[in-house]
Amino acid sequence: xxxxxxxxxxxxxxxxxxxxxxxxxxxxxxxxxxxxxxxxxxxxxxxxxxxxxxxxxxxxxxxxxxxxxxxxxxxxxxxxxxxxxxxxxxxxxxxxxxxxxxxxxxxxxxxxxxxxxxxxxxxxxxxxxxxxxxxxxxxxxxxxxxxxxxxxxxxxxxxxxxxxxxxxxxxxxxxxxxxxxxxxxxxxxxxxxxxxxxxxxxxxxxxxxxxxxxxxxxxxxxxxxxxxxxxxxxxxxxxxxxxxxx
Amino acid sequence: xxxxxxxxxxxxxxxxxxxxxxxxxxxxxxxxxxxxxxxxxxxxxxxxxxxxxxxxxxxxxxxxxxxxxxxxxxxxxxxxxxxxxxxxxxxxxxxxxxxxxxxxxxxxxxxxxxxxxxxxxxxxxxxxxxxxxxxxxxxxxxxxxxxxxxxxxxxxxxxxxxxxxxxxxxxxxxxxxxxxxxxxxxxxxxxxxxxxxxxxxxxxxxxxxxxxxxxxxxxxxxxxxxxxxxxxxxxxxxxxxxxxxx
Numbered sequence: 369x370x371x372x373x374x375x376x377x378x379x380x381x382x383x384x385x386x387x388x389x390x391x392x393x394x395x396x397x398x399x400x401x402x403x404x405x406x407x408x409x410x411x412x413x414x415x416x417x418x419x420x421x422x423x424x425x426x427x428x429x430x431x432x433x434x435x436x437x438x439x440x441x442x443x444x445x446x447x448x449x450x451x452x453x454x455x456x457x458x459x460x461x462x463x464x465x466x467x468x469x470x471x472x473x474x475x476x477x478x479x480x481x482x483x484x485x486x487x488x489x490x491x492x493x494x495x496x497x498x499x500x501x502x503x504x505x506x507x508x509x510x511x512x513x514x515x516x517x518x519x520x521x522x523x524x525x526x527x528x529x530x531x532x533x534x535x536x537x538x539x540x541x542x543x544x545x546x547x548x549x550x551x552x553x554x555x556x557x558x559x560x561x562x563x564x565x566x567x568x569x570x571x572x573x574x575x576x577x578x579x580x581x582x583x584x585x586x587x588x589x590x591x592x593x594x595x596x597x598x599x600x601x602x603x604x605x606x607x608x609x610x611x612x613x614x
Numbered sequence: 615x616x617x618x619x620x621x622x623x624x625x626x627x628x629x630x631x632x633x634x635x636x637x638x639x640x641x642x643x644x645x646x647x648x649x650x651x652x653x654x655x656x657x658x659x660x661x662x663x664x665x666x667x668x669x670x671x672x673x674x675x676x677x678x679x680x681x682x683x684x685x686x687x688x689x690x691x692x693x694x695x696x697x698x699x700x701x702x703x704x705x706x707x708x709x710x711x712x713x714x715x716x717x718x719x720x721x722x723x724x725x726x727x728x729x730x731x732x733x734x735x736x737x738x739x740x741x742x743x744x745x746x747x748x749x750x751x752x753x754x755x756x757x758x759x760x761x762x763x764x765x766x767x768x769x770x771x772x773x774x775x776x777x778x779x780x781x782x783x784x785x786x787x788x789x790x791x792x793x794x795x796x797x798x799x800x801x802x803x804x805x806x807x808x809x810x811x812x813x814x815x816x817x818x819x820x821x822x823x824x825x826x827x828x829x830x831x832x833x834x835x836x837x838x839x840x841x842x843x844x845x846x847x848x849x850x851x852x853x854x855x856x857x858x859x860x
Contacts, residue, residue: 385631385665393762395755419631422755464773503769504776509641509668516639516765523766526750527710564846576839584830593822600810601847608854 371471371525375401375479376518377439379493382408382485387427388419389515395423397522402430403439403479436481436493445470445478448497449521451488451511458494460502463521467501468528480521485514543591551591552578554598562605617717617771621647621725622764623685625739628654628731633673634665635761641669643768648676649685649725682727682739683795690788691716691724694743695767697734697757704740704825706748709767713747714774719788726767731760741821742791744828789837797837798824800844808851 376394381387381404394402404411411427420427433439440446447470450460470478481497483489494500503512503520512520556574559565565573586594622640627633627650640648650657657673666673679685686692693716696706716724727743729735740746749758749766758766802820805811811819832840 389759389762392755392759396751396758396762398752398754419759421759422757504772505642506644506772508644509638511668512642513635513638513665513667516635516642516762519762519765520769523749523769526752530750559843559846562846562850564843573839576836580830580832580836584826586826590822590826593819597805597810600805600808604808604851605854608851 370474371398371522371529372400373474373477374399374471374525375403375439375443375477376522377403377405377436377479377481378407378514378518379405379436379439379481379489380408380484381482381514383514384409384411384413384416385419386485386513386515387411388416388421390518391416391420391423391426391430393515393519393522394426397526399522399525400426400429402426404430404432405436405439406434407432436496439481440479440496442477443479444473444476446481446497447479447499447501448481448489448494449483449501449503449517450494451483451502451517458500460500463501463503463524464528466499467521467524469499471525471529480525482514482518541588543586543588547588547591548581548586551595551598552581554595558598558601616720617644617768617775618646619720619723620645620717620771621649621685621689621723622768623649623651623682623725623727624653624760625651625682625685625727625735626654626730627728627760629760630655630657630659630662631665632731632759632761633657634662634667636764637662637666637669637672637676639761639765639768640672643772645768645771646672646675648672650676650678651682651685652680653678682742685727686725686742686791688723689725689791690719690722692727692743692791693725693745693747694727694735694740695729695747695749695763696740697729697748697763704746705829706746709747709749709770710774712745713767713770715745717771717775722788726771728760728764737821738817741824741828744831787834789832789834793834793837794827794832797841797844798827800841804844804847 376390376399387409391402394400411430416427417424447466470480481489483493501521503517505512552574555577556565556570560567560570622636622645633655637648640646657676662673663670693712716726727735729739747767749763751758798820801823802811802816806813806816
């Protein structure tokens with residue numbers, strides 16, 4: 369499954385910086401099809417191309433049309449985004465709830481529609497969509513930048529398409545419990561020797577260390593490092609004792 | 615619960631357009647505290663203010679500091695973002711997995727750290743964070759615009775806070791990063807003294823310890839315990855030295 373068939377439709381975008389940023393974030397999340405309805409700025413202006421960085425080809429291949437129905441030609445699913453609560457009755461959905469539906473049939477064209485920077489989509493334009501997404505924002509400042517709204521939707525779509533695994537790089541090798549246990553024994557022995565632990569409370573204090581290191585999931589190299597320190601402390605103590613006894 | 619206490623920390627940002635867009639999206643999602651580490655552009659330039667639209671006050675109240683540790687002063691939790699896979703062993707997490715942890719103790723300062731537009735954060739800078747977020751992007755174009763990355767993280771944080779309203783959280787009291795840093799300094803100093811570390815390799819060896827302890831999320835009592843051991847080792851070494859000199 370991929371997002372390659374999805375169209376990002378922008379109605380009368382006016383900011384070349386936004387267009388460039390949108391092209392970039394589309395490519396970041398594996399989208400390619402940008403459709404501009406009656407754009408109010410040049411998608412190939414220097415500002416737009418600069419913001420697109422390595423996604424200039426998305427601006428170059430953007431399809432320019434005169435009306436929203438043309439932009440939706442052939443689409444089976446369309447979601448419109450809106451930045452404000454409307455007086456009429458439409459169900460505003462969270463991106464996470466609604467957007468996965470858009471790519472349920474990835475072999476068929478689908479569209480995600482964004483309105484003008486200053487006043488969004490008209491009610492008539494909204495009516496071309498089947499569902500409506502509202503990105504929840506603070507009451508103190510509701511209105512998202514257009515490119516930011518596109519970015520959040522592209523990110524949500526990519527998350528819904530690929531529930532990617534958390535990456536661990538490279539593979540970590542957990543230390544064997546025997547080795548960790550030997551470390552605990554050596555630590556306890558040293559701490560008793562230097563007077564940090566007392567015999568009658570050693571066990572309960574050592575539990576704190578066990579909890580700490582068990583929580584971290586010690587790796588083989590890390591236990592070796594910790595044991596190396598103990599050896600070096602022992603050595604430092606011993607060499608002083610030896611010189612003392614000469 | 616809110617995101618109001620969270621700091622967005624930008625290390626050496628160079629693009630005024632990005633700064634403006636970041637201020638706007640922060641206000642959109644209820645964040646206010648912007649900290650700039652050695653910024654390479656003027657956060658109050660015309661371009662930045664224009665992009666901020668109704669969030670100019672966030673640029674005006676941004677705190678400018680010289681170093682990352684200053685930016686993290688008083689913080690208990692810090693997450694760093696990275697746009698590339700690193701050679702060394704760190705666990706890269708998805709924003710959705712990792713970011714909610716950042717606001718588990720909303721009354722305590724926490725920081726979300728973003729690197730330079732062109733080359734992100736250095737390994738040394740990454741080591742000031744306890745967890746690491748990687749926003750999964752397409753292999754064809756991995757690198758997100760800085761403002762886009764901030765927007766996605768702010769959005770995820772706001773989503774996690776909304777969901778959290780109903781949940782209860784386990785109480786843990788994480789140690790402040792300042793205290794942990796003091797422990798690292800004391801540890802390094804002792805390890806140099808006993809000959810476990812050599813001056814020319816100390817920094818790289820210490821990185822391993824930082825990684826280990828950052829991973830565990832040290833609690834206040836645990837740092838006190840670890841520092842107690844250092845003091846006792848110092849004391850044991852000193853008392854032998856003293857008796858030697860009698």
